[in-house]
Amino acid sequence: MSKTYFTEDHEWIRVEGDTATVGITDYAQEQLGDLVFVDLPETGRALSKGDTAVVVESVKAASDVYSPADGEVTDVNEALTSDPSLVNTAPTGDGWLWKMRLSDQGQLEGLMDEDAYKASIA
Template sequence: MAKTCFTEDHEWIRLDGDIATVGITDYAQEQLGDLVFVDLPEKGKALAKGDTAVVVESVKSASDVYAPCDGEITEVNEALSSDPALVNSAATGDGWLWKMRLSDASQLDGLMDADAYAKHIA
């Protein structure tokens, strides 16, 4: 079963095998409002934990989305280019942002589980 972790900056990361899928939480998309543009990263780009990976623009503002762990981008969600609102309708599902091969999966240990994240946003 895939393990999902959360950051204080409202990203989620779900590790399945050696590939992790990353997106923003439902809470984050609610705070942003309707997304109108997602600036996706390039495949093959190396990210360090905390690097800006994606910029999402809503009717309210633009916000950075940070890499929750070190790794290399293996895939981006191309569907968001034509339908950025997928993030609003399915933030933790079809609205994922990118997939990456982690350099150090132990970095997940420093992130929150679902219960800790729920307390964080309460």
């Protein structure tokens, strides 16, 4: 069973066991506008909570995407290299950014659930 958490910086993290998939929220992609480039992390890279993991560039601006927890990058969404607009069309589906093996699940406790996140952007 998976559980999804949200950060104040508009990332989502879907956790299944000790593996997590990370992306940006629908709200974040709306604020950015049409994405034209996604700079993905290297597989095997160690991330600390708060590290810049990905840079997304839109027609308006470049924006950092931060790691919501400590862990190691196990996979990246290669489809975004040729089609960054997947983040716009399916930010919580096919537009995911990277997967990671979590090293400290306790860090998830400070994150928001979907209701709290929706309230924070209302």
